[in-house]
Amino acid sequence: MSLPHAILTALLEKKSSGLELTRRFDRSIGYFWSAxxxxxxxxxxKLEADGLIRALPSEQPARGQKKSYEVLPAGRAELARWTSASQDPKPHRDALLLRLRAAAVVGTAGxxxxxxxxxxxxxxxLAEYEEIEERDFPPGRDGAEVRLRHLVLRAGIDLETFWTQWLRRALADFAELPDGGPAEQV
Amino acid sequence: MSLPHAILTALLEKKSSGLELTRRFDRSIGYFWSAxxxxxxxxxxKLEADGLIRALPSEQPARGQKKSYEVLPAGRAELARWTSASQDPKPHRDALLLRLRAAAVVGTAGxxxxxxxxxxxxxxxLAEYEEIEERDFPPGRDGAEVRLRHLVLRAGIDLETFWTQWLRRALADFAELPDGGPAEQV
DNA sequence: ACTGTTTATGCAACTAGTTGCACAAGGTGA
DNA sequence: TCACCTTGTGCAACTAGTTGCATAAACAGT
Structure with missing residues (x-):
């Protein structure tokens, strides 16, 4: 139940149309909340119907016509409420780890x-994140907003670093395994 | 679309009833594929209807009566197929990172x-994973199956290590931030 | 006997996310 | 000027996961 909050955040950072939001989700917010x-x-x-955002009244709203949105005070309040409310972490699901566990019983072939x-x-x-870090977060003391955004990027960098290291270890392990793995024994 | 494969894996490791599976999902498989x-x-x-597993014919299947399942050859084949097929990583979603990014615009209060x-x-x-490692994976050379399962556990340990370190850094950063953060400026 | 708890199985309704496609406006080249 | 491509908005159907609740047997206490 966080997509609306992701959108509110993106719109507060910059008023946008649907397509502009989509593009920004592909580059930035979407790294940790894709849509x-x-x-x-x-x-x-839905957000407009709920009175949390409104369309900018600039142009006539027709199909194929750009329509930009901005966050209303109620929207900002809802985002602040959600951000500060305590939330339990959602259980993760990782297909790659599951496949490795499955490979332990049916073999590693392929x-x-x-x-x-x-x-x-x-x-x-990882390379992309590091480029962003270099471009957007040069060394030096920053304001609270910039430091928070940097912290989020650091999470991305560290996560990708973990994955590359773990995958390299996994591949090294595979090299030592008998060909095909456990399935041989079946 | 991986829950069926998680179940097939669990059943191949050990024939089980629904409740036994549920328990094992809470302790083990569920760490990376919860259900x-x-x-x-x-x-x-569904898996039984598709002919991938079958109920053990031991006891009469009545409500409130334990019913165990085992994997049929077709089920093993499907799991092997799925494991070796190329798959794109699913986009992640992390509410905590999103909240931090939101906090950059509406303030860190709470x-x-x-x-x-x-x-x-x-x-x-992390402590739980490390206990499991100590108990189930003592040092020494192991067979392919054990090494693969250890590799999966290592991923869990390294991921939790990442999170604890990142959260500690985040909290240290918070300590230096002006109280309430960016919302002050609003 | 009766009440309550635990073990065990399962259905139904709901919520969130994905996939496939449609529609409209404006520009490009033949 | 017609055919095609890009930009932009959006609906509908489907799939996966969550939440709430129902049912039934076995057993324990009183």
Whole structure:
């Protein structure tokens, strides 16, 4: 139940249309809360109906016509409420770890190539984060807002660092395993 | 679409009833693929209908009567197929990171207490993983199956280590921030 | 006997996210 | 000027996961 809050945050950072939001979700917010454009448009409709945001009255709202939104005071209040409310962490689900556990019983055949592919994806993501860090967070004392955003980026960098290291270890382990793995014994 | 495969894996490790599966999801598989008992029973029904598992014919199947399942050859084949097939990583969603980003625009009031609570939860989880490692994976050369399972546990340990360190850094940063944060400026 | 608790199975309704597609406006090139 | 591509908005159906509750047997206490 956090997509509306992700949208409120993005809109507070900058008033945007649906498509602009979609683009920013692909680059920034979406790194830790992804959403498709269909979700975003649906949610914008709900948020507007609930009086948390409103469309900027600049242009006539027609299909194929850009429509920008801004956050209303009620929206900011709701976001502040949600941010400060205590929340339990949601259980994670990670298909790759599950597949490794499955490989322990049905064999590792074919898995190594995909581990390699995942390693590449995580390396690329890590490089992207590090570029953002270099560009947007040069060393030096910053205000609270910048430091908080930097903290979030650090989480992304450290997570990708973890994954690349773990995947490298996994691949090294695979190299020592008998070909095909446990399935041989079946 | 991985709950069926999580169940197949768990059943291959050990034939179980719905409740036994539920318990094991709470302790072990569930660390990276959680599921409620309702989900598990529903999925067991589907897997049986699809001919991937079957109920052990020992006892009469009545409500309130334990019913154990085992994996059929078709189920093992499907799990092997799924494990070796290439899969894209699913986009993550992390409410805590989103809240931090929101806090950058609406203020950090109330957030610190919850960060502290999350830190405690992750410390507890880390301790639990380390206990499991000590108990189930004593040092020494192991077979492929044990090494794969250890690798999965290492991922859990490293992830929890990341979170505890990141949260400690976040709390240290908070201590230096002006009280309440950016909301002050509003 | 009867009350309550634990173990065990399961259905139904709801919420959130995904996938596939449709529609409209404006620009580009043949 | 017609066919096609891009930009922008949006609906509908589907899939996966969550929440709330119902049912039944076994057992323990009184």
């Amino acid at each position: 498709t454009h269909q979700q975003i448009y649906r949610e914008l409709g 898995l190594e190539a995909d581990l390699r592919r995942h390693l590449e994806l995580h390396e690329r993501q | 409620t008992h309702q989900q598990i029973y529903r999925e067991l029904g 957030l610190e207490a919850d960060l502290r609570r999350h830190l405690e939860l992750h410390e507890r989880q």
